[in-house]
Amino acid sequence: MVHGAGCRFISDNRTEVDRDFAADGSEVFDIWRLRRHGLSLPETVDVTDEDLRAAVRSLQPLLDEVRPGWFSVAN
Numbered sequence: 923m924v925h926g927a928g929c930r931f932i933s934d935n936r937t938e939v940d941r942d943f944a945a946d947g948s949e950v951f952d953i954w955r956l957r958r959h960g961l962s963l964p965e966t967v968d969v970t971d972e973d974l975r976a977a978v979r980s981l982q983p984l985l986d987e988v989r990p991g992w993f994s995v996a997n
Contacts, residue, residue, distance in 0.1 A: 932962075952993070
């Protein structure tokens, strides 16, 4: 399903992967999309937004925070 400036994929087992695209065409995601992904997994992962944000920020420099709360794979 294409919506807005992004794309959401739903697998046969109902797992969701959702991303948006930045103006330069790079794929970006936010905490809301990570939460939805975790909740859609066969074994649900439900953590707080603060824990998600801390986990993603701990992956820097592999990920860049392209604007507050939005992340992309580093170039």
